[in-house]
Amino acid sequence: MGKNPNDRFATAVALRDELLSYMGERGRPDPGAVSVLSPDSLPEPPPLEPAAGQTPTLEAPTAPPQSSQKTLLVEAPAPRPKWMLTLTAVVSVAVIAIMAVFVRMLLTPPWPADFPQTDFVWIAPGEFTMGSPDTEAGREPDETQYRVTLSSGYWLAKYEVTQEQWQAVMGANPAIFATLRDPKLPIENVSWDEVQLFIKKLNAAEGTDFRLPTEAEWEYGCRAGTSAAFSFGEGNARLGECAWYKENGQTLTHPVGTKQPNALGLYDMHGNVKEWCQDWAGPYPVGPATDPQGPETGTARIYRGGSWGTDGATCRSADRSFLAPTKQGSDLGFRLCR
Numbered sequence: 001m002g003k004n005p006n007d008r009f010a011t012a013v014a015l016r017d018e019l020l021s022y023m024g025e026r027g028r029p030d031p032g033a034v035s036v037l038s039p040d041s042l043p044e045p046p047p048l049e050p051a052a053g054q055t056p057t058l059e060a061p062t063a064p065p066q067s068s069q070k071t072l073l074v075e076a077p078a079p080r081p082k083w084m085l086t087l088t089a090v091v092s093v094a095v096i097a098i099m100a101v102f103v104r105m106l107l108t109p110p111w112p113a114d115f116p117q118t119d120f121v122w123i124a125p126g127e128f129t130m131g132s133p134d135t136e137a138g139r140e141p142d143e144t145q146y147r148v149t150l151s152s153g154y155w156l157a158k159y160e161v162t163q164e165q166w167q168a169v170m171g172a173n174p175a176i177f178a179t180l181r182d183p184k185l186p187i188e189n190v191s192w193d194e195v196q197l198f199i200k201k202l203n204a205a206e207g208t209d210f211r212l213p214t215e216a217e218w219e220y221g222c223r224a225g226t227s228a229a230f231s232f233g234e235g236n237a238r239l240g241e242c243a244w245y246k247e248n249g250q251t252l253t254h255p256v257g258t259k260q261p262n263a264l265g266l267y268d269m270h271g272n273v274k275e276w277c278q279d280w281a282g283p284y285p286v287g288p289a290t291d292p293q294g295p296e297t298g299t300a301r302i303y304r305g306g307s308w309g310t311d312g313a314t315c316r317s318a319d320r321s322f323l324a325p326t327k328q329g330s331d332l333g334f335r336l337c338r
């Protein structure tokens with residue numbers, strides 16, 4: 001009599017397992033030799049024939065390889081998840097961006113990349129008589145002379161700050177004469193308070209210490225060692241060569257540096273636009289002073305030098321004027337100091 005069907009099935013399974021085990025041993029490469037095999041030289045895996053009536057079993061793709069390097073070489077790597085590809089792309093872009101910023105920092109000139117280069121003149125420490133003598137034509141009572149010592153040297157800009165420089169820092173051009181579309185025109189129509197914002201922003205971007213000159217620093221630079229009404233001498237005879245003022249200004253600003261400079265190489269100290277200084281307005285000290293800064297407080301700030309709209313007398317080295325720090329004018333700008 002035949003065996004119980006269950007017993008026969010069990011026997012068949014045992015035989016199959018033994019066969020599979022045997023074939024597995026034969027087909028498995030010697031672990032010691034695997035490392036020198038190239039994928040081409042690897043033997044084909046032995047075919048596994050399912051036993052009759054059995055459904056072939058498939059290993060789950062994520063099951064860890066049984067032996068090894070052979071499996072690693074033959075199997076295609078599992079595709080990376082999408083999130084990993086996205087993360088890789090994001091990290092790559094970030095790294096490139098950081099490198100670009102770093103390279104830009106290395107190549108950046110001392111001004112912002114789009115800030116036109118400007119020049120400064122070194123003014124050495126020294127002494128001078130500030131104000132004007134009673135005999136000077138056009139003088140006013142607030143110009144009482146006194147002796148000033150400037151104990152430190154400083155850099156004073158050769159030119160008035162231009163519209164393009166203001167635009168580069170502030171992103172806008174508020175000048176009344178912006179309509180003339182010449183970037184070398186001096187900036188005007190900016191209040192003392194707005195000038196402070198410009199300087200603060202420029203210094204924050206550049207790590208510099210630009211500021212407005214004090215009134216004493218301005219006059220010392222304007223005089224360039226002279227004591228006459230103008231840096232080129234007395235009288236208005238040469239004023240037209242050295243300044244844009246009421247007689248030649250045509251009621252407009254003009255590109256900076258287009259008249260003769262003074263002996264220090266400073267342009268437009270007389271005329272073109274008036275120039276804000278640091279000091280609050282007030283009377284001069286009585287007696288000599290070192291590094292005068294003006295009154296500690298006040299309601300108006302000093303400006304100097306006359307403009308395209310003023311007469312010659314207002315362009316004198318000693319002339320003083322003042323205005324509330326919130327006010328602007330189409331003939332009022334500034335130059336930088338540091």
Ligand SMILES: [Ca+2]
Pocket residue numbers: 160268269270271272273274275305306
């Ligand atoms: Ca000027």
Ligand SMILES: [Ca+2]
Pocket residue numbers: 140319320321
């Ligand atoms: Ca005056």
